[in-house]
C-alpha cells in the first residue's frame with residue numbers, strides 16, 4: 001500500500017472485490033457519499049452554510065500494489081450533492097451495463113461508454129442537477145481511465161479527447177486566479193484587503209471578489225479598497241452571481257467602467273441572454289459568464305444568443321457541473337466551429353479536474369479558491385502558484401491523491 005501523504009488506501013475493498021483472473025477491467029462497485037463544505041459566507045445570491053458535495057468512487061477489480069484501482073469524482077461548489085440522482089438512476093445503469101460494452105478502442109474502461117450507459121433512457125433537456133450528477137460520475141471515470149493508462153489526466157485527455165485544432169501536447173502550466181472576496185457577517189474592508197494581500201503573497205496576480213450583495217455605493221468602496229492593495233501587474237475581477245436585473249446590471253456597468261477590471265462576471269440570470277446581450281452592447285470591458293450553464297446545449301445558446309464578444313469576453317462553463325469532460329470536449333469543438341477560441345474559457349470550480357482540462361485543451365486558465373471550499377478546492381501539494389500560474393503533478397489520474405487533505409474524504413467514501 002502506498003503510504004505517502006494523501007494516499008487513499010482501501011484495503012477493505014480489496015477484501016470484497018471480485019479479483020479479476022483475466023480479461024478487461026470491470027467496475028465492481030460504485031459508492032457515493034454526501035459531505036458538507038459549509039462556510040458562513042455569502043455571494044449575492046446564496047449563503048454557503050448548508051452547502052454539500054457528492055464524492056463518488058468507481059471501484060474496479062484491477063489491483064495494483066495490493067490496492068484496487070479506483071477513480072474519484074466530486075462536484076464543484078455552488079451546486080449541491082447529487083446522491084439521489086446518482087443512487088436512483090445513474091449508478092444502477094452503469095453497474096447493470098454489460099462489462100464488455102464499457103471497454104473502448106484502447107482496450108480499457110472508456111469514459112465515453114460509461115457516460116452513455118449512465119444516460120440510458122434520459123430525454124434531451126432538463127439538464128440542471130442531472131448535469132451535475134453526470135459531471136461527478138464523469139470526473140471519476142476519467143480519473144480511473146488515466147490511472148489505468150498510468151498517465152496524468154491532462155496527458156490522457158490530450159491524447160484521446162483533443163479537438164484536432166488544439167495543440168498536440170498539454171500546457172505545462174496554467175494561469176490561475178484567486179476567487180474569494182465573499183460577504184461574511186460583520187466583516188469590514190480591512191479584512192477584505194487582508195484576504196486579497198494573502199492571495200498575492202501566495203503568488204496569484206489576479207483576484208476576484210463578490211459584488212451585488214451590498215448597495216452599489218458600498219460595493220464601489222469595497223472595489224476601490226481592493227484596487228488600493230493591488231500592485232502593478234495585478235488585477236481584479238468582480239462577480240455578481242446573477243443577482244441583477246437589466247437596470248441594475250447596467251447601473252453597475254456604468255459605474256464599473258471607471259475601474260480597470262479584469263472582468264465583470266454573471267451580472268444577470270445565467271439564462272437571460274437578452275439581458276446579457278444588452279449589457280455587452282453597453283459595457284466595453286470584458287464580461288464573464290457560463291458557470292451555471294449545465295450542458296453543451298446551454299453553452300451553445302450562450303454563444304449563439306448572448307451577444308458576447310470573442311475578442312474579450314470569458315466563458316466559465318464548469319465541466320464538473322455540466323456532464324464532465326466527455327461533454328466538454330463537444331463544447332470545445334462547438335466553440336471552434338462558432339468562431340471562438342477555447343482560450344477564452346476559464347472554467348469555474350477551482351479544482352484539479354478542471355485544471356487538467358485547462359491544460360489538455362489549452363484553455364485560458366482555471367479558477368482557484370485558496371483556503372475556501374477545502375479540501376475540494378485547490379491543487380496538488382508542493383505545486384505553488386508562481387507568477388499567477390500553476391504546474392500539474394506527474395502522477396497517474398487527476399492527481400487527487402497528491403493533495404493530502406483530500407485523503408480522509410476519499411477514504412471515507414469507501415468506509
Ligand SMILES: O=C([O-])CC(=O)C(=O)O
Pocket residue numbers: 043077078179239241291348349367
Ligand atoms: O460563489 C459562487 O457560487 C462561486 C462563484 O460564483 C465563482 O466561483 O465564480
Ligand SMILES: [Mg+2]
Pocket residue numbers: 239241265266291348
Ligand atoms: Mg462566479
